[in-house]
Amino acid sequence: MSAATISTHVLDAAAGTPAAGMAVRVELLDGTEVVRGVTDDDGRIPGFGAAALGAGHHRIVFDTGGYFAATGRKGFYPEVAITFTVEAAEHYHVPLLLSPYAYSTYRGS
Secondary structure (H helix, E strand, O other): OOOEEEEOEEEEOOOOEEOOOOEEEEEEOOOOEEEEEEOOOOOEOOOHHHOOEOOEEEEEEEOHHHHHHHOOOOOOOOOEEEEEEEOOOOEEEOOEEEEOOEEEEOOEO
16 A cells, blocks of 8 residues: 545634644554644645555544643643544545534544
8 A cells, every 4th residue: 555645624613713823743553653733824734744644543633732722712622632544545634623622523535
């Protein structure tokens, strides 16, 4: 299998805006970091998708606690970690819809 790629888009549902300035990292389940970045004004990380993911389980970790602290708000979740499985050499889009006390995700395109 050739490598898969990844992207994300973080939206702050409570503020009604993209979540700019949030640190995000992708890692293997053993904690080995694959790539990291910070969301831009659109809640995306340009160039994040250039990271090559091999087959297997990965985790994308969003620093929601740091984001909420930087925006002067408190949140219930200090981080959101989403574990997913790469099975094919395709693009994996893992968006996050966030509020201080809830979040949701799905496999995007």
